[in-house]
Amino acid sequence: MRRILTLFLVLFLAFAIGVSYAKDSIIVGFTMSKTGKLNAESDEQFKGLKIWEKYVNTQGGIYVKSLGKKLPVKFVYYDDESSKERVQQLYARLILNDKADFLISPYSSELTATAAIVAEQHKKIMLAIGSASDSIFNKGYRHIFQLYTPASRYLTGAIDMLKALNPRASKVAIVYEQTNFATDVCKAARDYALSKGLKVVLFEGYAPGTTDFTSFINKIKSLQPDAVIGGGHFADGQTLAKQLYEQRVKVDVVSLLVAPSVPEFAQIGKAALYVTAPSQWENGVKYNEKAAKKLNIPWYGPSVAWFVKEYKAIDRSGKEPGYHAAAGLAAGLVLQRAIETAGTLDANAVKAALEKMDVMTFYGRVKFDTGRFYGRQIGHEMVYLQWQLKGGKLEKLLVWPPEAKEANLISYKKNF
Amino acid sequence: MEALLAAIITGLLLGMVYGLAAVGLNLIFGVLKIINLSHGAFIALGMFGAYYLFQYFGLIPFVSVIPVFVVILIIGILLYFIAIRRVMGRQELSTLLITYSISLIIVGLGTFFFTTNPRSIDIPWESIRIFSVYIPATRIVALFLAIICTFLLYLFLYKTWIGKAVRAVSMNRVAAEYMGVNSHVILATSFGIGIGIAAIAGVVIASIFPFTILSGGVYELKSFVICVLGGLGNPFGAIAGGLILGLVESVLSLKIPVGIVPFIEFILLVLMLLVKPEGIFGRR
Numbered sequence: 001m002r003r004i005l006t007l008f009l010v011l012f013l014a015f016a017i018g019v020s021y022a023k024d025s026i027i028v029g030f031t032m033s034k035t036g037k038l039n040a041e042s043d044e045q046f047k048g049l050k051i052w053e054k055y056v057n058t059q060g061g062i063y064v065k066s067l068g069k070k071l072p073v074k075f076v077y078y079d080d081e082s083s084k085e086r087v088q089q090l091y092a093r094l095i096l097n098d099k100a101d102f103l104i105s106p107y108s109s110e111l112t113a114t115a116a117i118v119a120e121q122h123k124k125i126m127l128a129i130g131s132a133s134d135s136i137f138n139k140g141y142r143h144i145f146q147l148y149t150p151a152s153r154y155l156t157g158a159i160d161m162l163k164a165l166n167p168r169a170s171k172v173a174i175v176y177e178q179t180n181f182a183t184d185v186c187k188a189a190r191d192y193a194l195s196k197g198l199k200v201v202l203f204e205g206y207a208p209g210t211t212d213f214t215s216f217i218n219k220i221k222s223l224q225p226d227a228v229i230g231g232g233h234f235a236d237g238q239t240l241a242k243q244l245y246e247q248r249v250k251v252d253v254v255s256l257l258v259a260p261s262v263p264e265f266a267q268i269g270k271a272a273l274y275v276t277a278p279s280q281w282e283n284g285v286k287y288n289e290k291a292a293k294k295l296n297i298p299w300y301g302p303s304v305a306w307f308v309k310e311y312k313a314i315d316r317s318g319k320e321p322g323y324h325a326a327a328g329l330a331a332g333l334v335l336q337r338a339i340e341t342a343g344t345l346d347a348n349a350v351k352a353a354l355e356k357m358d359v360m361t362f363y364g365r366v367k368f369d370t371g372r373f374y375g376r377q378i379g380h381e382m383v384y385l386q387w388q389l390k391g392g393k394l395e396k397l398l399v400w401p402p403e404a405k406e407a408n409l410i411s412y413k414k415n416f
Numbered sequence: 417m418e419a420l421l422a423a424i425i426t427g428l429l430l431g432m433v434y435g436l437a438a439v440g441l442n443l444i445f446g447v448l449k450i451i452n453l454s455h456g457a458f459i460a461l462g463m464f465g466a467y468y469l470f471q472y473f474g475l476i477p478f479v480s481v482i483p484v485f486v487v488i489l490i491i492g493i494l495l496y497f498i499a500i501r502r503v504m505g506r507q508e509l510s511t512l513l514i515t516y517s518i519s520l521i522i523v524g525l526g527t528f529f530f531t532t533n534p535r536s537i538d539i540p541w542e543s544i545r546i547f548s549v550y551i552p553a554t555r556i557v558a559l560f561l562a563i564i565c566t567f568l569l570y571l572f573l574y575k576t577w578i579g580k581a582v583r584a585v586s587m588n589r590v591a592a593e594y595m596g597v598n599s600h601v602i603l604a605t606s607f608g609i610g611i612g613i614a615a616i617a618g619v620v621i622a623s624i625f626p627f628t629i630l631s632g633g634v635y636e637l638k639s640f641v642i643c644v645l646g647g648l649g650n651p652f653g654a655i656a657g658g659l660i661l662g663l664v665e666s667v668l669s670l671k672i673p674v675g676i677v678p679f680i681e682f683i684l685l686v687l688m689l690l691v692k693p694e695g696i697f698g699r700r
Contacts, residue, residue, distance in 0.1 A: 037532075160623040178675075204673055204674065204675075205675065206674060206675070207675065211534075211625040211626050211627065211631070212430070212625055214426045214430065214666065215423075215665065215666060215669035215670075215674045215677070216669075216674060218419055218422050218426065218666065218669070218670055219419070219669065219670055220422045221418075221419060221422065222418070222419030222422075222670065235534040235626060238536075239625070239626050239628075243537075243552075244552065246543050247422075247543065247549075247550050247551075247552070248543065248550040251498075267536075267538060268538060269540055270540075271540065
């Protein structure tokens with residue numbers, strides 16, 4: 001009797017284990033900010049992820065060689081309320097309760113930094129989107145992979161643009177929002193400007209939520225720089241641009257973070273004209289198979305045009321997709337490519353595939369640092385857009401780098 | 417030199433707006449002897465009044481001051497009879513609590529209905545050149561609006577019967593009542609006018625800077641400094657205090673980091689309290 005019971009028990013356990021190991025989908029877990037201050041950007045990022053879900057699942061899923069079949073992707077996600085505390089709880093839940101195979105970060109450097117700690121503790125691979133911070137990658141993490149160009153290379157192109165526009169330019173003023181992200185970006189830009197032989201005549205932060213920049217502008221006018229760079233987020237950047245125009249600050253380059261790359265920036269009318277901004281991605285970028293061939297790297301995934309079409313089908317407001325959404329799709333594609341290369345869902349094998357990855361997608365080149373800043377993005381480049389008049393209408397056009405531009409860079413002085 | 421000139425002009429323009437924001441606070445303190453902690457909330461309500469009148473009726477802020485003032489005046493009079501009257505003459509803590517709770521209610525409802533996304537009213541007016549300094553036309557109109565409002569308040573307080581009654585109640589409430597003044601009506605009107613002017617300041621600020629429902633707090637804080645500088649209880653002292661604060665902010669920040677300026681402003685406040693607590697134009 002006892003033998004029969006043991007046999008039953010063994011059979012039952014074998015069956016139970018068999019059931020739990022018969023994988024029928026790849027679970028990708030993340031949080032998004034359905035509520036709270038990061039809602040708008042996070043929602044865009046989510047649209048990008050949805051586009052990837054559709055892209056991959058209409059093909060039947062991702063081919064996993066070790067299982068000999070395609071597995072569809074299943075999303076598990078929660079609302080993090082734009083709060084670090086929620087992120088910490090929810091990523092633990094995604095890993096422990098929901099058994100996510102892979103993770104995607106929330107939006108923003110701040111939330112990603114929190115999610116990264118949880119992912120690293122559980123040795124789960126996490127693709128970091130919506131976060132440009134460098135500091136996440138100097139902590140020795142081995143499972144976090146960044147899609148954005150990091151802060152240290154975010155605004156350096158503005159200095160190159162200034163030099164191209166006016167080779168005799170010698171002075172730069174940097175005014176930035178006192179947040180981690182903007183401060184990191186502007187410090188890196190300052191160091192880069194100094195290395196190019198420029199003088200940084202003003203380097204000063206303003207409190208988040210500042211609405212009156214008169215004092216800064218009075219100072220800038222007295223120092224007569226050739227470029228004003230900095231900014232922080234949308235509201236302050238838009239106000240700064242407006243007040244620079246109203247008080248006629250005559251410089252060659254005005255380059256601000258975030259704000260000018262948002263379509264609503266055009267609300268300030270003429271004050272938007274000739275303002276430039278770095279962007280991770282813009283509709284109009286020339287990333288395609290030909291460009292990949294030139295760099296001698298493989299091309300992967302759908303085209304820019306396909307992404308734009310799919311985005312407009314989801315969004316329905318008729319607006320162009322921005323880089324937040326593009327990065328969402330790009331993260332999915334990078335994960336898909338890594339799983340296909342590894343041929344298994346084993347974290348170590350996928351990690352090895354990510355380390356070796358050097359690929360071009362519609363989002364641009366993607367390659368990860370494997371040295372001291374393990375996981376930091378080193379392949380992707382920023383593009384610069386400028387608000388110009390096209391047929392009497394304000395439009396943002398790609399003006400930098402020269403190989404990706406749609407239009408010529410114009411001096412901000414032309415406003416006056 | 418040019419930079420200094422620019423700083424002085426922009427400082428004076430801004431100072432006048434600060435002053436206007438503080439006038440209402442000072443009027444209420446002078447007449448009702450209460451510190452109105454809902455001042456900032458009414459400034460914010462003025463901002464949103466201007467925003468929606470601009471959005472839906474195309475009224476530019478300099479026109480919408482009139483409807484906004486009238487509505488807030490009525491709200492003020494009602495609030496006096498519903499809430500403030502119950503705590504008149506009680507300890508300071510009661511009046512502080514009641515005005516603070518009004519503020520919490522307004523800001524809470526405002527956050528719910530308007531969210532905290534920044535709004536702005538964009539009037540496509542060009543800048544005007546004064547000497548070598550370019551000043552946005554909206555700021556110059558804001559300056560004139562602030563001057564006109566102050567002048568009208570002066571006319572009201574010194575040339576009308578109700579205004580004289582307001583001053584009488586502020587000087588000696590009991591004596592004023594003996595003279596046949598219905599003090600509750602006067603106090604209610606004063607409260608209404610006080611927050612009405614706060615709302616006008618909100619309208620003016622909204623025409624220059626972006627704002628959220630929380631923006632009133634910044635100006636409320638500045639208003640306290642201004643009132644102490646100019647003299648508590650004297651509405652016109654507030655204008656002087658505002659101009660001083662605007663100039664200090666603007667000129668000092670030419671040479672020192674802008675982030676340190678508020679620190680200096682509050683040191684000024686403490687010094688004023690130590691040396692001349694009644695303020696420049698205050699009464700002992």
